[in-house]
Amino acid sequence: MIEKIIIEGPESSGKTTLAANLRAKLQIPLVPEMAREYLEANGPQYSAQDIYHIAALYEAEVSQTVLSHPMIICDTGYLNLLIWLQDKFDIIDAGLTQKWQEQSKGAITLLCRPDIPWEPDPLREDRYRRNYLFEQYYKKCSASHLQFIVIEGDRKQAIDQVLTQLEKNA
Numbered sequence: 001m002i003e004k005i006i007i008e009g010p011e012s013s014g015k016t017t018l019a020a021n022l023r024a025k026l027q028i029p030l031v032p033e034m035a036r037e038y039l040e041a042n043g044p045q046y047s048a049q050d051i052y053h054i055a056a057l058y059e060a061e062v063s064q065t066v067l068s069h070p071m072i073i074c075d076t077g078y079l080n081l082l083i084w085l086q087d088k089f090d091i092i093d094a095g096l097t098q099k100w101q102e103q104s105k106g107a108i109t110l111l112c113r114p115d116i117p118w119e120p121d122p123l124r125e126d127r128y129r130r131n132y133l134f135e136q137y138y139k140k141c142s143a144s145h146l147q148f149i150v151i152e153g154d155r156k157q158a159i160d161q162v163l164t165q166l167e168k169n170a
Contacts, residue, residue, distance in 0.1 A: 011127075
């Protein structure tokens with residue numbers, strides 16, 4: 001049985017919109033994108049330590065949210081933080097990798113392809129690297145042998161795709 005729906009992918013690939021639409025359709029709790037909340041509160045400059053702090057905030061939020069419902073949606077997860085650390089600071093963190101793998105058991109990851117138009121935002125910084133970053137997500141997901149599906153094209157059809165996958169795993 002699926003316990004978590006984790007939505008991952010590069011910037012401006014429709015993750016937050018997909019998360020909100022799934023939440024509305026499924027009526028289940030949503031763990032927001034902790035990186036966005038953290039950077040909005042603390043400014044757009046960040047260090048590797050900030051990413052570790054975001055990971056701790058994320059872990060606490062997920063732990064609290066799962067108490068209220070058997071299934072939750074996460075607008076990004078540990079994979080986002082792993083790729084961010086590696087891409088910006090050349091850090092490969094075994095502890096976060098283990099947390100990602102543990103979190104992904106009993107979960108389905110929705111990997112959003114950046115095939116929708118870029119939406120400018122003061123916190124976004126990789127407009128021209130979205131496809132490269134998507135490939136990093138895809139490689140990690142493929143190598144992990146964990147359950148994931150690529151979300152591409154019409155995001156409204158993606159909802160139906162996700163619901164069909166959830167029914168298969170019920």
